[in-house]
């Protein structure tokens with residue numbers, strides 16, 4: 083059975099074959115992290131819920147066909163007392179009952195597979211000290227007679243890779259600031275934002291000051307079947323004036339490079355012996371086949387663009403452009419992957435920013451925004 | 463056809479060189495730079511003669527992230543390997559025009575080897591790593607300064623492998639993959 087799951091996911095990705103009555107469903111689950119409670123509505127078809135709050139009840143109306151299967155995952159939650167479905171003509175209504183009327187909410191959705199999130203934040207002194215729960219791990223209570231769920235929850239993993247670590251400290255500023263420390267802080271902040279705002283599980287390749295091999299970093303992403311891989315670094319240059327953010331993804335277009343090399347030599351009127359350049363190209367092609375990243379280059383490029391755009395806004399930098407190069411850690415990752423050089427530790431003004439916890443928050447926010455923009459565009 | 467023309471050109475060029483050498487041994491020796499691509503004749507004195515050729519080095523500037531060319535004359539070498547060593551050492555010695563050399567100050571060439579398939583193995587002493595700035599930009603500058611300088615000036619060199627202390631390394635500063643050869647990249651050069 084498990085073997086068919088990837089195939090089913092693929093079918094869903096390719097365009098909603100689950101519109102048929104007996105398979106059409108809406109499923110609600112509830113989860114909680116430190117500061118907010120989250121309701122996730124998964125569906126077999128695109129939905130545009132309308133929300134209405136009155137007192138301690140939030141009503142969610144979703145247009146749906148008759149016969150849609152309404153499902154609910156079991157949950158325990160300190161603030162959300164109950165959720166319940168009811169069906170009216172052409173609409174399914176989810177009622178969320180909370181422990182108090184003082185709360186605010188916002189919503190967010192992902193198109194593929196359809197997931198709709200309602201983040202509920204209690205106001206005033208309602209607090210909870212429950213640990214964060216990943217909603218995908220909750221128990222499910224299928225309704226009687228319903229076939230067992232064959233569609234995975236869609237809670238996927240984003241792997242954040244804080245560069246360097248342990249004896250391998252990475253870049254070091256004149257003042258002694260270490261890349262490995264800054265990137266760990268930013269990565270932790272980013273993880274927190276993603277997990278509170280977004281229905282993704284986030285895994286760090288290291289959560290402390292230890293050395294981790296580049297293979298192990300890529301393996302973390304591959305073992306968890308990660309959705310995205312973000313390697314976080316801070317830069318350093320031989321140039322005193324180098325500053326600002328850069329986002330990289332893997333380069334491997336050797337034939338193109340070779341073409342550019344030829345063009346360059348032609349333009350500069352330098353003689354070039356071409357007798358065996360095609361052989362060489364083939365050889366490089368072959369070497370590149372063992373790289374896992376090749377299938378994801380286009381997505382990686384888009385992800386890099388989105389993140390770089392947000393970082394440029396934050397740093398008010400001219401666009402240095404997204405760049406490509408042969409990064410060892412990216413080559414082994416089998417999902418869209420980018421490496422972010424947040425700013426230059428070799429530039430004192432950048433260093434000052436990188437050391438500020440407040441600025442680190444803003445960096446994490448910017449990367450998060452880029453991520454959201456990428457996911458929104460994901461289908462196109 | 464192409465080949466014949468090349469041979470004729472080469473013969474003419476060698477004649478010119480010989481003439482030039484004769485002339486300049488007597489008179490002033492200035493700006494005759496000889497095209498690097500033409501010369502192949504092992505008959506010319508080795509390693510250093512009066513004849514010189516123009517070589518393009520790729521350094522950094524404060525103006526932008528890309529590499530900038532700086533030309534310089536070096537003695538004419540008949541041996542590709544000797545020429546390559548000379549070029550690497552000149553590169554490590556730094557710019558004569560105030561450009562930035564993207565190598566740690568005490569970086570030294572340990573060994574150089576050119577394989578038959580055109581792969582140059584450039585082996586540095588450990589200093590290249592020990593005092594490197596370790597940022598991606600610094601990694602990229604070091605690697606492409608070397609790779610572009612060698613592949614641009616020596617057509618026999620198709621690709622470059624960088625070794626440190628005689629050993630293959632995964633990366634220089636934790637970023638770019640050093641386990642595979644690098645080829646010339648035009649897009650890291652400023653226009």
Ligand SMILES: [Zn+2]
Pocket residue numbers: 245246252253261315316596597598636637
């Ligand atoms: Zn780094």
